[in-house]
Structures are given as C-alpha cells and as structure tokens.
Amino acid sequence: MISGGGTGGHIYPAISIAQALQVILNDVEILFVGAKGKMEMKKVPEAGFKIVGLWISGIQRKLTLSNLLFPLKVIFSIVKSFSLLRSFKPDAVIGVGGYASGPLLWAATARKIPSLIQEQNSYAGLTNKWLANRVEKICVAHGGMGKYFPEEKLVVTGNPIRAGIKLDDTKKSDAYQFFHLDENKQTILILGGSLGARMINESVLAGFDKLIASGHQIIWQTGGYYFDEMLFRTEGKDLSNIQLKDFVREMQYAYAVADVVVSRAGALSIAELMLTKKASILVPSANVAEDHQTINAEALVEREAALMIPDRQAQDRLVDSALELLENPEQRKVLSTNIGHLAKPEAAKDIANEIIKLTQ
Numbered sequence: 001m002i003s004g005g006g007t008g009g010h011i012y013p014a015i016s017i018a019q020a021l022q023v024i025l026n027d028v029e030i031l032f033v034g035a036k037g038k039m040e041m042k043k044v045p046e047a048g049f050k051i052v053g054l055w056i057s058g059i060q061r062k063l064t065l066s067n068l069l070f071p072l073k074v075i076f077s078i079v080k081s082f083s084l085l086r087s088f089k090p091d092a093v094i095g096v097g098g099y100a101s102g103p104l105l106w107a108a109t110a111r112k113i114p115s116l117i118q119e120q121n122s123y124a125g126l127t128n129k130w131l132a133n134r135v136e137k138i139c140v141a142h143g144g145m146g147k148y149f150p151e152e153k154l155v156v157t158g159n160p161i162r163a164g165i166k167l168d169d170t171k172k173s174d175a176y177q178f179f180h181l182d183e184n185k186q187t188i189l190i191l192g193g194s195l196g197a198r199m200i201n202e203s204v205l206a207g208f209d210k211l212i213a214s215g216h217q218i219i220w221q222t223g224g225y226y227f228d229e230m231l232f233r234t235e236g237k238d239l240s241n242i243q244l245k246d247f248v249r250e251m252q253y254a255y256a257v258a259d260v261v262v263s264r265a266g267a268l269s270i271a272e273l274m275l276t277k278k279a280s281i282l283v284p285s286a287n288v289a290e291d292h293q294t295i296n297a298e299a300l301v302e303r304e305a306a307l308m309i310p311d312r313q314a315q316d317r318l319v320d321s322a323l324e325l326l327e328n329p330e331q332r333k334v335l336s337t338n339i340g341h342l343a344k345p346e347a348a349k350d351i352a353n354e355i356i357k358l359t360q
Helices: 008-024 040-046 066-087 102-112 126-131 169-178 198-206 208-214 227-233 251-257 267-276 289-301 311-326 330-338 345-357
Strands: 032-037 049-052 093-095 115-119 137-140 154-156 187-190 217-221 242-245 258-265 280-282
Touching: 008 040, 008 251, 008 267, 008 345, 032 040, 032 066, 032 330, 040 049, 049 066, 066 102, 093 102, 093 126, 102 115, 102 126, 102 267, 115 126, 115 345, 126 227, 137 345, 169 251, 187 280, 187 311, 198 208, 198 227, 198 311, 217 267, 258 267, 258 311, 267 330, 280 289, 280 311, 311 330
Parallel strands: 032 049, 093 115, 115 137, 137 154, 187 217, 187 258, 217 242, 258 280
Antiparallel strands: none
C-alpha cells in the first residue's frame, strides 16, 4: 500500500515508486490510499493504479469548521485504515507525505506491518516527522537529514521521477512536432507546478510584450486554476510563438524542447531538472513550510547548478533574466553540466529495493 498526496510533489514520486515495484517484481498488487477531494484521487487512476480515499485534511491557520472537525477526521481515517489493512493484507506500507499517509502509516505500524516513508524535501514535512520513530526505514533525497530523523533509519536515494520523463535524443523532433514548434528557434519552458503559481504567472504577464518581441518560443503552463484568467488577460496579443497550457501532461516533450526552464523549487521539479540537465531559473514559493523551497534552490545556486530569483522580485526581474540566460549559451552549458551531476536516476528503483528488503 502506498499513501500520501495533496500535491504533485507527493503524488508523482509515489507513482514512480509503484512503477519501479512493478518492474522489479513479477507479481505485485498495489493499492494507493489518498485524501478524498485531493488531486491524487484523479492522478493515480490516470496512471493505472487503484486508490481509496480517506476523510482527512490538513489544519488551517485560522479557526474554521474543517479545523474543528480535524480530530474527528483523524479518528475516522485511522479506523478506515485498519479496515483497509485487514482487507488488503499488505506486505509493506509506504508513506510519501501528505494528509492521508499519517493515519495509514500509524495504523500499519501499530499492526507491525513493515513500513517506510520517503521525504522529498530538504526540510522534513510534519507528517513524516511524526511517523519517523514508528517506521523501519526513511528514504531521503538529500544528506544532512539527521536533524529531522533517526540517523540509523536513513537511506539517501534521491527523489523518484516519473518513468519516461527524459526523452531519447533521437525523438526530439517528435517533441517539436507535438507542440507545433520550430526546431530552429529557442524555447523557454515556464512552469508553476501542478496547481500553478500566481507570482510566476503575474511575472510573465509583466514582461509579456518583451517575450513576444524577442521572437523566442514560449511554453507557458499556467496551472488549471489560472488558465482562463491568463487566457483572458492575453486576449488580443500575438500568441504565434506562445503555447498557453493549463497543464502539460507530456513533460518529456516539454523538457526536450526547452533551452531554459523557469520553475518553482519544489523537490520533484528540481529532481526532474537534474535528470534532464536543464539550465533553469528557480522562483521559490514563499507559501511553503519553513521556506524549504528557498533552501532547495540555494543548494543548487551554491553549486552553480541553477539561478534563483526570490518570489518578491520576480515581477521585475524574471522575464529579463530568462531572456538573458537564453542568449548566453556559455552560462547555460555550465548550469546544465552542474545540475546533471546531481541527478540520481535510479531513485525509484533504490526505494523499491528498500521496500522489498523490509518484506524479507
């Protein structure tokens, strides 16, 4: 059983681990457990896996009905988790962070079922910290996580990436055809994460005329929440070189055509940039726990593996910086080479093997 979600940063690593287990084991049955109403309830079935939802959510920073119901939700979810464990009879349980992994992993460890958690970020999430003393193994993306977790349980594996995210160079022409782009023009890929990013979108709008005037190609993923608004606010503009997308599912094609990537600094995004060796500008979200995206980005900046623009400066600097980087092939080569050295392409396989060891 694999549990967790809430954002793509939890869901896609979980799917990657499941895919790796399928490759290694000839006969494996996998059940996902998510939070009702969250995006995993859609994304996991799209990847071909079964999922069951728990009635669970996070704690808000203000007094709300959801907060008042939180203790009741936890109790209901733990009871439901025990029921799922009895019926599915898993040999191992994996938590990847997010609301749903708490109740399921608590119930699994109470029943002495071998359990493992995976932490994607350089700052440990609340659920994973809560579960750390209960599980047998903790797979982490980075070293130095002993300040959050028991050292003897840690295994540095890197972050698992969706299968096929790196396109074979021989198929690069297919990627250009998919987006109806010109192979002779340079391309900027702008990402705001699976849900979109308000500040990145506003920054693109602030420099939109410069992007048009540059003649370069742009793939702009706005996020589903912002798509209609961005479409409305660019109405009447010349979009001949700009592909406006709510969500890009075929990311292997998007990375293949990108000469420069603008992205948030979430753990999954950075892992994909490492694997695809993309020169990138990171705009860490200011609305995350302990500002961990800035910590993620700074670790790359220190190694000359990425550029970083603080969220509050993005509207003034982002478009100019992206265009400058696009026109500086020497700097792009340095960033690409250095970020590629940090990749851990076997992360999903390594985590799957740790899970299998627990069952033995």
